[in-house]
Amino acid sequence: MSLLSPTKPEPKPESNPEPNPAPGHTSGTAPTAGTAPTGSAATAGAPAATPASATPRLLSALREDLHVVVARDPSVRGAKEAVLHPALTALWAHRVAHRLHGRGLRIPARLLARWARRVTAVEIHPGAVLGRRVFIDHGAGVVIGETAVVGDDVTMYHQVTLGAVGWWSDNKRPEGDRRHPVVGSGVILGANSTVLGPVTVGDRAVIGAQALVNKDVPGGARVLAPTAVIKEPGRRPELMEDVFTVIASSGSW
Numbered sequence: 001m002s003l004l005s006p007t008k009p010e011p012k013p014e015s016n017p018e019p020n021p022a023p024g025h026t027s028g029t030a031p032t033a034g035t036a037p038t039g040s041a042a043t044a045g046a047p048a049a050t051p052a053s054a055t056p057r058l059l060s061a062l063r064e065d066l067h068v069v070v071a072r073d074p075s076v077r078g079a080k081e082a083v084l085h086p087a088l089t090a091l092w093a094h095r096v097a098h099r100l101h102g103r104g105l106r107i108p109a110r111l112l113a114r115w116a117r118r119v120t121a122v123e124i125h126p127g128a129v130l131g132r133r134v135f136i137d138h139g140a141g142v143v144i145g146e147t148a149v150v151g152d153d154v155t156m157y158h159q160v161t162l163g164a165v166g167w168w169s170d171n172k173r174p175e176g177d178r179r180h181p182v183v184g185s186g187v188i189l190g191a192n193s194t195v196l197g198p199v200t201v202g203d204r205a206v207i208g209a210q211a212l213v214n215k216d217v218p219g220g221a222r223v224l225a226p227t228a229v230i231k232e233p234g235r236r237p238e239l240m241e242d243v244f245t246v247i248a249s250s251g252s253w
Helices: 058-072 086-102 106-120 239-249
Strands: 161-163 194-196
Touching: 058 086, 086 106
Parallel strands: 161 194
Antiparallel strands: none
8 A cells, every 4th residue: 555545634632642552563673672771761660651662664653643643632633634744754764764873874874864954843862762653743843852752643743852950960870871862652741841861651641731741651641731821901010920830931941
C-alpha cells in the first residue's frame, strides 16, 4: 500500500489514549528502545514506564506515523493532506536519522536532523528513541534530547521540551548515564510543558500546558501548572494572588 493511498480516518482516541504497544522488528539501532534506561529513573522506586517498543521496520513505522496524524488531528482530512503536516516531516526524518546514528553514521544523521529542524522547527537528536504512533501536534519549538526515550502512543504539542538540566551538572555524570527523560506509553505532553533531567514519566500521565517537571511522575498522574487569575474590573489585586500569577506566567525556562 502506498503511503499516499487514501485511508479511512481512524476513530478519535480518548484524551489520554490507552497505550497499545505492538512488537516490532528489531534493527541495529543503538540504543535500542527496549533497553532499560540508566540513571536515576532506573533506580528502585521509580514510577513504572513502558519503554518504547522494539524498532519496527522503517516503512511500517512511517505508515503508522501517517495514520496517526489522520486519526488525531481534526484539521486533517486524509492521508494526502497528512503528508504536509510539518511534525510528520520531522518524525520521518528522525526515523531515518536514528538508524544512521545507530550505525555509527553520526555526521549524516546530524545533517538530516539539522535539515528537519530548519524545515519544521522541531529538533530531535538522532540518538533519541521514539516509540510507535508518536504524534506531535503543530510541532513548532519541540526539543527532544539525545538520551530521551519516548514510549508508544505519546502525544505532544508545540514547544514541548524533553531536556537536560544543564552542562554544569551533566558533564559530571559518568559516561553513558542518561541525561534526559523517559516518557512512558500513552502520555500527553501539553503545550510549552518542560520535562528536565533523567526523570521518568509513568504510563498514561498527563503533563499540562506550561508545567515544569524535574521529578518522577507516577503513571496516570496529572501535572498541572497554575492558571491565570481573572480579576473583575475595579477590583483591587491581592498580594498573594499576584505572586501566584507571576509564578504561573513564568512557564518554563
